[in-house]
Amino acid sequence: MFDQKVVDYIKISLAQGKTKEEIYKELLEQGWTIEIIQENFNAINIEQENEDTSKRTIRIILLIGAILVGAGIFSFVAANWQGMAKPLKIGVILVSMLVSYSIGWYLKEKLNLEKTSSALFLLGTIIYGAGIFLVAQMFHMRANWPDGFILWMFGAIAIAFALESFSHFYLSIILGFVAMIGHPIEIFTGVFGYRAFFLTSTFLLLVVTIVTFITGWIIRKRMPPELKEFY
Amino acid sequence: MYFFDVLYTIFFFLFWLILIIGLVVFFIKRRHKKLNPSQDKEWYLQFALSKEDAVSQLFLLLSFFFLGVTLLAFNYDFGEPLSWRAILFITSTIGLIGSYYLKTIYILTFSLIGMIAWWGAQAAQWIGQQDIKISALFAGLSFFALIFYSLGHLHEKQIKFKRFSLVYLLLGILVITGALFFFSTKLGINVIEEMTKGGPFFESWQLTLSLFILLIFLIGATLYAKAQKLLSFFEMLAVFVLTFLFVIIALLPEQTMFVHAGRSYYLYYGENKLSSVGVLWAIIFNFAIFFELLGLILSGYLRRETWLINVGALFLFLLIIVKYFDWFFTFLDKSIFFIGAGILFFIVGWLMEKGRRYMISNIKSQVQQIQQ
Numbered sequence: 338m339f340d341q342k343v344v345d346y347i348k349i350s351l352a353q354g355k356t357k358e359e360i361y362k363e364l365l366e367q368g369w370t371i372e373i374i375q376e377n378f379n380a381i382n383i384e385q386e387n388e389d390t391s392k393r394t395i396r397i398i399l400l401i402g403a404i405l406v407g408a409g410i411f412s413f414v415a416a417n418w419q420g421m422a423k424p425l426k427i428g429v430i431l432v433s434m435l436v437s438y439s440i441g442w443y444l445k446e447k448l449n450l451e452k453t454s455s456a457l458f459l460l461g462t463i464i465y466g467a468g469i470f471l472v473a474q475m476f477h478m479r480a481n482w483p484d485g486f487i488l489w490m491f492g493a494i495a496i497a498f499a500l501e502s503f504s505h506f507y508l509s510i511i512l513g514f515v516a517m518i519g520h521p522i523e524i525f526t527g528v529f530g531y532r533a534f535f536l537t538s539t540f541l542l543l544v545v546t547i548v549t550f551i552t553g554w555i556i557r558k559r560m561p562p563e564l565k566e567f568y
Numbered sequence: 569m570y571f572f573d574v575l576y577t578i579f580f581f582l583f584w585l586i587l588i589i590g591l592v593v594f595f596i597k598r599r600h601k602k603l604n605p606s607q608d609k610e611w612y613l614q615f616a617l618s619k620e621d622a623v624s625q626l627f628l629l630l631s632f633f634f635l636g637v638t639l640l641a642f643n644y645d646f647g648e649p650l651s652w653r654a655i656l657f658i659t660s661t662i663g664l665i666g667s668y669y670l671k672t673i674y675i676l677t678f679s680l681i682g683m684i685a686w687w688g689a690q691a692a693q694w695i696g697q698q699d700i701k702i703s704a705l706f707a708g709l710s711f712f713a714l715i716f717y718s719l720g721h722l723h724e725k726q727i728k729f730k731r732f733s734l735v736y737l738l739l740g741i742l743v744i745t746g747a748l749f750f751f752s753t754k755l756g757i758n759v760i761e762e763m764t765k766g767g768p769f770f771e772s773w774q775l776t777l778s779l780f781i782l783l784i785f786l787i788g789a790t791l792y793a794k795a796q797k798l799l800s801f802f803e804m805l806a807v808f809v810l811t812f813l814f815v816i817i818a819l820l821p822e823q824t825m826f827v828h829a830g831r832s833y834y835l836y837y838g839e840n841k842l843s844s845v846g847v848l849w850a851i852i853f854n855f856a857i858f859f860e861l862l863g864l865i866l867s868g869y870l871r872r873e874t875w876l877i878n879v880g881a882l883f884l885f886l887l888i889i890v891k892y893f894d895w896f897f898t899f900l901d902k903s904i905f906f907i908g909a910g911i912l913f914f915i916v917g918w919l920m921e922k923g924r925r926y927m928i929s930n931i932k933s934q935v936q937q938i939q940q
Contacts, residue, residue: 503619503623506623506627507623509627510623510626510627510630513627513630513634514630517630517633517634517637520637537641539638539641539642539645542634542637542638542641543638545634545638546631546634546635546638547631549627549628549630549631549634550627550628550631552627553623553624553625553626553627553628553629553630553631554624554628556620556623556624556627557620557621557624557628557670559620560618560620560621560624561618561620564617564618564621
């Protein structure tokens with residue numbers, strides 16, 4: 338039997354950090370039967386699951402939106418690349434990145450639209466990364482391609498810490514793995530026809546080792562206190 | 569006929585893919601079921617205890633990988649004084665130390681794989697220098713896997729190392745099961761024949777010494793785990809029997825496994841027939857893999873570890889299906905073959921469902937009795 342009073346009591350108790358056993362004990366003392374308590378616990382779980390699914394759906398839709406807009410912008414830029422002057426090219430990259438971050442900030446701070454704003458922040462970071470490669474191509478920079486992903490990852494990590502955004506951390510991890518896999522492929526296969534470390538700065542590799550270690554260490558320190566006993 | 573051959577080949581090579589996907593789905597499903605580790609008795613089966621845990625571990629893993637790449641770059645800058653194998657060893661050692669200090673299972677997994685890869689590459693070089701039989705390399709890798717199994721049980725004692733225990737156990741079980749399964753097939757038997765060609769491993773002192781150290785470490789770790797009551801007599805016996813089997817393979821003189829032994833590795837439907845020695849090894853490995861998997865399930869039951877029962881049952885199911893294809897594909901009419909396969913699926917599925925349910929319900933009732 339569903340009872341709103343019991344549901345509210347369970348929710349408040351869980352928020353206070355009480356264990357399931359304690360809540361059961363207290364409710365039994367108040368005269369509720371085990372079946373009723375169990376049913377209401379189940380109702381809360383179902384409610385929670387529905388809420389999580391709904392949140393996840395919104396996040397996925399917004400994420401797809403951010404990726405599509407990013408792809409659209411770069412498709413447009415790529416199609417008109419030859420006809421654009423260098424300052425215009427850089428301008429397009431910078432402006433689209435700044436616009437994305439600014440709207441994201443406005444939505445977060447003024448309208449309290451957390452998910453939409455985080456999707457826009459992510460779009461800004463995607464534009465930033467694509468900008469690295471476009472600038473490198475524009476000025477004919479001789480560099481090893483995985484290094485571009487490393488630089489992109491640095492930016493993504495900085496934004497992730499500034500915004501406390503886990504989606505940026507996830508993006509950084511993906512970028513890090515792409516860079517990390519890219520280097521050994523060159524080392525062991527030599528598919529690009531030159532020595533892998535010829536164009537890569539050893540200093541950059543050392544820095545990325547330190548940066549990823551410190552990032553992991555800092556996030557580890559933020560682990561929920563109830564999990565400390567497992568470490 | 570060609571269509572069925574292709575079908576069989578696809579099925580055979582999809583075996584590992586199915587296995588890996590099955591394991592991943594199994595663990596992800598578990599994770600969805602139980603999210604809060606403090607309320608979950610089997611918390612150590614989760615890939616990550618929280619999103620902070622997952623992200624921090626992935627960054628630390630990246631750092632470990634980049635360390636290896638950085639060392640390679642420095643090595644290149646200084647004119648390559650070290651081989652890539654030495655750098656793999658250094659990185660894996662640092663990774664192992666780091667994983668224990670930071671309690672990160674992701675780094676631990678790759679450090680252990682790195683260690684095995686380092687030894688394998690190093691041993692391959694020693695073998696290449698002296699034209700020694702490759703079976704010694706295989707024996708060494710199997711010793712590593714058995715050491716992991718014993719070390720896995722040794723890590724069970726402390727709550728902080730419970731997840732480490734799972735990593736060691738899974739790595740050990742996967743490697744041993746994979747090796748036994750492979751050598752129980754015709755392809756594997758042919759590889760054994762190839763492996764036994766060449767001089768004895770005693771010709772390389774480095775290989776002999778490293779194998780000896782591994783063997784001593786394996787025996788020591790297993791006996792210590794038994795003394796600590798973390799390993800049952802039955803499990804210790806299984807480890808020693810498998811060790812003995814791999815030692816024999818390392819010492820085996822050149823074998824002729826096929827009556828018309830060819831050089832081809834593609835022998836599923838070839839005319840090559842197993843010789844009496846080949847049949848003997850096929851029987852040994854088929855028995856070994858079957859009893860190893862039964863032992864895993866039994867061990868899971870005795871230890872009240874449902875994950876071990878599930879993993880053992882999954883492997884056993886795959887083994888039965890693959891063996892059915894391996895043994896009956898060529899000489900059964902195709903319609904009968906597929907009907908038989910369908911019936912086999914039903915029977916195995918039914919038996920597994922009943923057996924698994926029986927074991928798990930027994931475990932639960934025992935746990936409840938203990939709690940009361």
